[in-house]
Amino acid sequence: MSEAASCHDGHPVGHDDVQAARIMVVDDEPANLKLLSLILRSEGYRHIELVQDPREVLGRYRAARPDLILLDLNMPHLDGHDVLAQLAALADPLAPPVVVLTAQSGEEVLVRALQGGATDFLTKPYNRRELLARVCNTLMAHRGRRLLHDQNSLLETLVQQRTQQLRQSQLDIVQRLGRASEFRDNETGQHIMRMSHASALLAARLGWPPEACELVLNASPMHDVGKIGIPDGILLKPGPLTADEREVMQTHTLIGAQILHGAGNELLDMAREIALSHHERWDGTGYPHGLAGEAIPAAARIVAITDVFDALTSERPYKKAWAVDDAVRYMLDNAGKHFDPTMLHCFVTLVPELEQIRHRFAEPEHNAVRLLADVH
Incomplete structure (x- = not known):
């Protein structure tokens, strides 16, 4: 020796x-x-x-x-x-x-x-x-x-660093998939930011632990990723959809679930739940599976609320933005029908914080107009 x-x-x-x-x-x-x-x-x-x-x-x-x-x-x-x-x-x-x-x-x-x-x-x-x-x-x-x-x-430090790198890679994939769905729809990146932050805010108010709130923040931007598979003639149609076209449009939930299927990690598994079920309704009249009540995954019930709220209060090429009070009134009228009533009543208490999110992630159009005026 x-x-x-x-x-x-x-x-x-x-x-x-x-x-x-x-x-x-x-x-x-x-x-x-x-x-x-x-x-x-x-x-x-x-x-x-x-x-x-x-x-x-x-x-x-x-x-x-x-x-x-x-x-x-x-x-x-x-x-x-x-x-x-x-x-x-x-x-x-x-x-x-x-x-x-x-x-x-x-x-x-x-x-x-x-x-x-x-x-x-x-x-x-x-x-x-x-x-x-x-x-x-x-x-x-x-x-x-x-x-x-x-x-x-x-x-242990190296494992933590590698785990963080893997999480960041997964997050990059999520964000890129979310961006891909934006380019195929009339939705904007700011809509994605507003509804995802509103989803995390609601989850926190409901008492979810911080790690679960972070998951819903990062998973919710992929709620409409399935629209990648919807034909342009239907997805970008300016007028009302026919019954057949509406049936095709509704398949974006199934397409999104297929895209995200089999990932085997918490982030993409939650994203799949949201993509599949965010159009389900509390009373069972939603799609694609007609789930009702708590059979609908909780993350999907949260996104159903935040997605509709931001859609109502945002301007689109086909509609003007609703006032927040009008949007809240409409959604409360649909509590227990479209929306989880407990979650929705919690959500409406967050209006001041939601206004901060809306201001933080406002559409950039007005800033662009001001910039053009300065140039000319």
């Missing part, structure tokens, strides 16, 4: 390790402290913390952060078992090993010390070479544990 992996005649592994090791010695007898200090220093250990009063161990431990503790058992005020209990209560994931020094050889005492957190023990009077060998071996084991902990922490 190489020198880097073993102790020779009690010598610690590597000169740098000797200099770096921090050892705390706890014993109420000054003579014992002096003897242990001399033995350790003779082997090159320089960072030695001597503690005569066991009541000082915790404070000195926090300040010194030792790599090893040599602990006497029989002491006044607090015995070694009490000190072990105090150290265990800290729940330090990198707690240093504790080698118990005791004149007692009874099995019960030693088992109690080991169960209390001691790593090893030495019986007084101890042999110098045995002491140094145990100190060296214990420090080596602790160093290995710290290296493993550091590697695990690094791996």
Whole structure:
């Protein structure tokens, strides 16, 4: 075995390790402290913390952060078992090993010390070479544990970074799919932003946890992604649709669900639910499956409200924007028919916040007109 992996005649592994090791010695007898200090220093250990009063161990431990503790058992005020209990209560994931020094050889005492957190023990009077060998071996084991902990922490950080990258990639896909549906419809990107933020706001007011609110924020922009598969002659028709054309238009929910099917992650799974079911109605008269009440996924019920509200209060080529009060009145008239009544009544309490969202994501037309006027 190489020198880097073993102790020779009690010598610690590597000169740098000797200099770096921090050892705390706890014993109420000054003579014992002096003897242990001399033995350790003779082997090159320089960072030695001597503690005569066991009541000082915790404070000195926090300040010194030792790599090893040599602990006497029989002491006044607090015995070694009490000190072990105090150290265990800290729940330090990198707690240093504790080698118990005791004149007692009874099995019960030693088992109690080991169960209390001691790593090893030495019986007084101890042999110098045995002491140094145990100190060296214990420090080596602790160093290995710290290296493993550091590697695990690094791996955990890398996993978190990779997970975040995957989530960002999924979000990019979601946003691009949402944008693709915009280009095929009369809807605007600002509509997508308003209804998605309104959906997250409503979810939060309903008591959803933050991670679920973030999911609905990012999944709701794909509610109409299925319109990619609707023929232009129907999708962009300026006038009313015939019964047959309306039936084709309604298939955008099924197309959207097919596009998003089988993703196997929370974001796209919720997006699929929303795409499939946001035209279902509370009373069962919606499409594509005629679901009713709470059989309709909750995220789809939220989007049904926020999508209609923004459509009513926004100007379109085929209609003027409704006043907010008129839109709210119309939607309340349809509570329990089109909309989940509990969700809708919660939604109407959010009108001030919804107005802030509408202002934040206002259509850019007026700004464009002003810019053209400045140019000319």
